[in-house]
Amino acid sequence: MTRVGVVGTGGWGKNHVRVLNEIKSLAAICDANKERSDTFSKNFNVPGYTSLETMLKAEELDAVTICTPASTHFSMASQTLDAGVHTFVEKPMTTTVKDGERLIEAAKKANRTLTVGFIERFNPPITGLKQMISEGKMGEPILFEFHRENKRGENISDVGIVKDASVHDIDTACWLFGEVPKVVYARVGALLVPLEHEDFATILLGFSGQKTAFLVTNWMTPNRVRTLSAVFIGGVVDVDFVTQQTSIHEGPVTTVATRLYQEPLMLELKGFVKAVEEKRQPLVTGTDGLNVTKVAEAVLASSSSGAPIHLG
Ligand SMILES: NC(=O)c1ccc[n+]([C@@H]2O[C@H](COP(=O)([O-])OP(=O)(O)OC[C@H]3O[C@@H](n4cnc5c(N)ncnc54)[C@H](O)[C@@H]3O)[C@@H](O)[C@H]2O)c1
DSSP, X not given: XXXXXXXXXXTTHHHHHHHHHHTTOEEEEEOSSHHHHHHHHHHHTSOEESOHHHHHHHSOOSEEEEOSXXXXXXXXXXXXXXXXXXXXXXXXXXXXXHHHHHHHHHHHHHTOOEEEOOGGGGSHHHHHHHHHHHHTTTOOEEEEEEEEEOOOOSSOOSSOHXXXXXXXXXXXXXXXXXXXXSEEXXXXXXXXXXXXXXXXXXXXXXXXXXXXXXXXXXXXXXXXXXXXXXXXXXXXXXXXXXXXXXXXXXXXEEEXXXXXXXXXXHHHHHHHHHHHHTTOOOSSOHHHHHHHHHHHHHXXXXXXXXXXXXXX
């Protein structure tokens, strides 16, 4: 059994705890909030800690998943890698490019896996779309248009919508195109109180040739919208990330792909544990996490300057 500890059992971390318990890999939990730590420790019958340092010293863990706020990711992941523990860090990997580079170095030095919670890669319709692209039946994709809109979650306060939410679609666009963008143009802004961070972002990513991704993200739309429309030379594929439905439009014909609903987090964490057990690269690498942070920083820089940012 691969022994995994979860740090942070809040709104999202509680799902890591549930899934890792289901796949019999949950070994310990840690939350700075004593009440939460006690509750999860009791409910899942595993040791509970309020400090990561104490958990790492007391438990012989193979791996840790980090589900604490974004601003803590760098220090948490540095500690786990330094302790020789394979590390899954929720998105964004780090809030700055510099910290991302340091984390990749730390993983290399420790010879341990570093992966990031870009869960949409594990969402079955996205896996299916990646497969369609590699089979080339519809020709090359030329445009991905993403919509990720909803009311702001209660818990997010340390980063804005670009580093919290747009990062999912930035990663998916890079993964589906198989490259990082060459140019970034964006307009972001803050409309909701408190105005500490941006809460809407409209982003244009230019890839090689004429390949483009257009990302619309906001915390204003009252209902939860998470969609992707992929335009190919030979047709259009519409994906709903929530219902997991895929509609394929070729000429006048629309086909709706039916597949069984599968929980993306279950697929993601099973994939992480398997990569650790088989001592191989996970689907999402530290470099992928760093590239997404680079693009997110370019998004913010483009919006402040009003100019496109060319990535070297
Ligand atoms: N992949 C996804 O779809 C997805 C969805 C939601 C959130 N997330 C990510 O998960 C992470 C957590 O988000 P959340 O919504 O659960 O936040 P949250 O505020 O609900 O939970 C964070 C938890 O971390 C604990 N914590 C904070 N500092 C700590 C420390 N130093 N040591 C131990 N515990 C500490 C808090 O007590 C809290 O229980 C973020 O990185 C977020 O971006 C990912």
